Amino acid sequence: MNNDRAAIEFHNVSFALADGRQLLGNLNLQVNMGETLVLLGRSGSGKTTTMKLINRLIDPTAGEVRVDGKATVEWDPIRLRRRIGYVIQEVGLFPHLTVEENIGVVPRLEGWHPDRIGDRARALLTMVGLDADRFARRYPRELSGGQRQRIGVARALAADPPVILLDEPFGALDPITRREIQQEFRSLQQELGKTMVFVTHDIGEAFVLATRIALLKDGEMILLGPPEDLLKSRHPEARAFAQCFHDSQSSGSPR
């Protein structure tokens, strides 16, 4: 595994709030180029904190996070963020901008020519399975939850960043749409070969998408490895998630 080139590295990283409450303790982790690492855990386990450390929405209180071999605190945060796509739950779309404008935000910040932005937005809409002519000029509130999530993914891909962070992007969707969009995302993933860090509390989703899973509990990483490792682990938290996974599998089949 250490032979793979690292896109993102965590070295003894801790993060504590100003009041001293520790959200993340001594995390050591490497995200390899082109893999999809799923951060799995319950609410409050430190998944989102880990993610925000990567694009420098927060700085570590101890240790070091490196992106492309350079510590995040040495990166200009604006430059760093523009080469990292970011998808969050459906609220992440700007409600006052059209679909096309939402997708074009980062290219516009980067100073692309308007024609090129328009072409890119249309290409991405097609890529995420939406009809460009129908959707380009709509506003987010005129879309269904699934459509909004597709736009969110398209927006994160707009400036072709090598790394993409996804924070429970499909959390608010109904189970059927969710299953569909996961499958689509999986093929997109294989097609694009981006490095992705994906936060979820849904073990099923983790199994569909993950190259490797990092299981977090109370700000500590208790397991890191391919999905099968999680099913074999004896750690109580891993077994709890594994149980969930088995339940969801069996409830889907006839009794």
Add this chain to the structure above:
Amino acid sequence: MTLLDFFSRNSGELIALTFEHLFLVVVSTGIAILIGVPLGILLTRKPALSKPILGFANIMQTVPSLALFGFLIPLNVYLFHVKILGGIGARTAIVALVLYALLPIIRNTFTGISNVDPAIRDAGRGMGMTDRQLLFQVELPLALGVIIAGVRVATVICVGTATIAAAIDAGGLGRYIFRGLRANDNVLILAGAVPAALIAIAADLLLGYVERAIQFGGAIQWRSKRLLWAGAASLLMIFGIVGFFMGKPAGRIAVGSKDFTEQVILGEILAQAIEGKTGLQVVRRFDLGGNLAHDALVAGELDLYVEYTGTALLAILKSQPLTDPQEVYRRVKREYADRFKLEWTEPLGFNNTFAILVRGEDAKKLGLKTITNASRVSAQWRAGFGQDFMSRADGYPGFARTYGFHFQEIREMDLSLTYRALAEKQVDLIAGNSTDGLISRYGLVQLEDDRHYFPPYAAVPVARQGTLQKYPELRALLQQLGGTLTVDEMRKLNYAVDGEKRQPREVAREFLQRKGIHG
């Protein structure tokens, strides 16, 4: 005369006053936006500042407008040789209105931006927006609806408060309201109040429409929104530039007056006499509230107006009351020259003192001649006094002490309303002005000040020394006017305006013709 008759007869003036009113409102609201929105944004960046800044804006809203005017008029602040603070007229009115309009705009900008969903802000930052980009591309557009709601509140406040601007000669529909209050004329009051209310409603509806249209991605697209702002901003610039250059034109004599009928008539008499006899051009700046005329004279915004010796002694020089008329005149003349470089010219002749008034029927029934008579029978009486009488050194407290009055109730109201309140038996005794035309109109009786409590209030034109030196013909004219007005004459002139609803301008012209001074 009904309101509609009044409008059709005075449509020209009505339109002019409405435009003056709109001018005040648009410029003030515009400046308040230009100051308030950036301040509100600053507060979202530096929350520690929100307490002092919102506190200041809060306090400004509670300061009575006349007090604020009194504070602003003596100021003399220049920016690039253009006076931006101080004096009478639209400039000071606008500064005061801006101070009133600031609070809702600052507060709504602050709230609007603070209430933007933190997830959306995180999304923007996560995509690599700088703070500036986040502000202009995300926070402001999303807060716009709330900000417009603040502008809407500010505008309606301005429309209402701008009526008081007439007190410092800034014009607007307040002129009708003040004139109407003075003359006890409901039609005039409504002539000012109804259009002002209509403007407020129209502004509220229009901005309410803009507010709804702007809600994200509505009828107005973001691009055209920008156009809208640009248009509004340039309109403001034009208004603002015009407004700041408005002031006292050079080479003219500015004649002032306070805000009651007698003062407007006296102002007209001075103005017409100067125009007719000296050929100098005159600017009329009438209807100045409280002691604003004095402030404006000291500030050089006025050249002369008629003041009363007792008022000057007590309200302006803050001396103890004196009763000898000659002594009072000498005293104020000396102190004004020393302290303000202002000159008291020839007394006009009459004395406008406080008149303690009762209904004619009461006076007859109870045999009241003097104030002492009344003090003996007044245990069950209600009294109606103006704010002025209640607060000044020669007003109510000393009066009650000197004559031993204990009223059952004292109602403090606008002076002009007390006469009618007395006539309609809502009160039983008032302190009016001895020259008031309404005294004869309502058949009221003035009781004799048998203990000589009230100081003399001789009416005298007060002028700037510099103006009198520059125009010797003006001094000669004021000497000629000296002693031409008796109390009876003044009461008649007042009644011609208050009672017979004639124009002060006409009444003044007739007076000057009678005295052989005109033209």
